[in-house]
Amino acid sequence: MKSWQAWNKRLLIALVLGAASAGMSAAASAAAVLSVSASPNPAVVGSTVDLSILIDDVDDLYGYQFSLAFDPTVLRATAVTEGDFLAGGGNTSPGLGNIDNATGAVSYVYNLLLGPAAGVSGSGTLAHIRFDVIGVGSTPLTFGDALFVDSRDAAIDVRIDSTPLQAVPEPATYLMMGAGLLGLAALRRRAL
Numbered sequence: 001m002k003s004w005q006a007w008n009k010r011l012l013i014a015l016v017l018g019a020a021s022a023g024m025s026a027a028a029s030a031a032a033v034l035s036v037s038a039s040p041n042p043a044v045v046g047s048t049v050d051l052s053i054l055i056d057d058v059d060d061l062y063g064y065q066f067s068l069a070f071d072p073t074v075l076r077a078t079a080v081t082e083g084d085f086l087a088g089g090g091n092t093s094p095g096l097g098n099i100d101n102a103t104g105a106v107s108y109v110y111n112l113l114l115g116p117a118a119g120v121s122g123s124g125t126l127a128h129i130r131f132d133v134i135g136v137g138s139t140p141l142t143f144g145d146a147l148f149v150d151s152r153d154a155a156i157d158v159r160i161d162s163t164p165l166q167a168v169p170e171p172a173t174y175l176m177m178g179a180g181l182l183g184l185a186a187l188r189r190r191a192l
């Protein structure tokens with residue numbers, strides 16, 4: 001393991017332990033909302049889709065982590081990049097997760113501000129995940145391992161809003177199917 005990866009993991013563990021020792025108290029204000037926005041949705045088989053992980057109405061966000069599950073017969077994750085929301089508060093230490101396309105998971109994406117600073121408030125993009133669309137169907141995009149903390153190491157209450165992604169065949173598939181049906185109709189008519 002590279003030394004910067006080990007340092008990032010130690011920093012994340014310290015953040016999580018700090019949040020646990022603070023009693024994991026929820027913020028008094030309304031819950032922030034964690035959601036996804038896929039572009040495009042529906043997506044066409046053979047194309048790529050960019051998934052933005054969004055946070056809305058958060059107050060004093062200092063660090064976060066989450067995992068995302070998806071159907072590996074429909075999508076194949078190819079890249080995870082940092083969003084610009086938390087970086088608006090200063091220097092950050094992102095961890096861009098582990099991609100496991102066999103099980104359909106991007107595990108432990110995290111980011112935290114460095115040094116003593118106030119957290120970031122408002123709405124924005126936490127991360128971007130790029131997928132190749134490899135199959136037809138609907139895949140849930142399910143969050144897990146979600147943890148959000150403020151600058152006092154207290155847990156932030158976050159409501160999760162998940163939207164499935166639809167994957168459809170490429171238009172050429174429909175054209176070929178239509179041409180085949182026309183051909184069958186012509187053969188049937190000719191046989192009569």
